[in-house]
Amino acid sequence: MAQINPYIHFNGNAEEAFNFYKSVFGGEFAMIVRFKDMASEEFPVSENEAEKIMHIALPIGKHSILMGSDTPESMGKHNENENRSKISIGAESKEEADLLFNGLSAGGHIEFPIADSPWGSYFGMFRDKYGLEWMIDFDPGQQERTAG
Numbered sequence: 735m736a737q738i739n740p741y742i743h744f745n746g747n748a749e750e751a752f753n754f755y756k757s758v759f760g761g762e763f764a765m766i767v768r769f770k771d772m773a774s775e776e777f778p779v780s781e782n783e784a785e786k787i788m789h790i791a792l793p794i795g796k797h798s799i800l801m802g803s804d805t806p807e808s809m810g811k812h813n814e815n816e817n818r819s820k821i822s823i824g825a826e827s828k829e830e831a832d833l834l835f836n837g838l839s840a841g842g843h844i845e846f847p848i849a850d851s852p853w854g855s856y857f858g859m860f861r862d863k864y865g866l867e868w869m870i871d872f873d874p875g876q877q878e879r880t881a882g
Contacts, residue, residue: 737797737798739801740801741801741802741803742800742801742802742821742866743803743804744787744802744803744804744864745805745811746805747804747864748787748802748803749766749787749790751802751864752787752800752802754862754863754864755792756792758833758834759792759794759800759834761792761794763790763792764791764792765789765790765791766787766789766790767787767788768786768787768788769784769785769787770785771788772788780807783804786804786806787803787804788804789801789802790802790803820867820868820869821866821869822869822871823870823871824872825856825870825871825872826872827872828872828874831848831856831858831870831871832848834870835858835860838860838862838868838870839858839862841862842860842861844860845859845860845861846858846860848870854873854874855871855875856873857869857870857871857872
């Protein structure tokens with residue numbers, strides 16, 4: 735089956751954001767490539783962008799990878815408050831859902847506090863301190879369906 739892995743862009747703070755995500759999810763980076771690593775005559779890199787992230791990958795769980803990069807200044811800035819896409823995480827337990835929700839939402843804006851939802855799952859939604867939107871969900875019914 736196809737696999738979906740989010741790829742997110744930052745305005746120069748990708749490394750800071752990914753270190754934050756690593757502190758919540760754990761694990762180690764599978765790859766970090768800086769703009770200076772790809773510099774050539776065809777792809778000149780300014781001194782102020784040399785250390786910025788061209789590509790970074792953080793494996794999450796058994797089958798997912800969160801990836802991202804800084805956007806070169808020549809391409810303009812992203813409006814972080816207009817990103818209407820959300821990264822949805824299906825937790826394996828209520829405890830894991832709480833851990834991820836509390837960790838990732840620290841310093842951000844909670845849109846829907848994590849709690850039992852009317853549709854039967856344990857759900858919460860927020861924008862993190864980097865402007866990215868997340869949904870955390872634990873569906874105990876899904877656990878029962880896949881266990882049986």
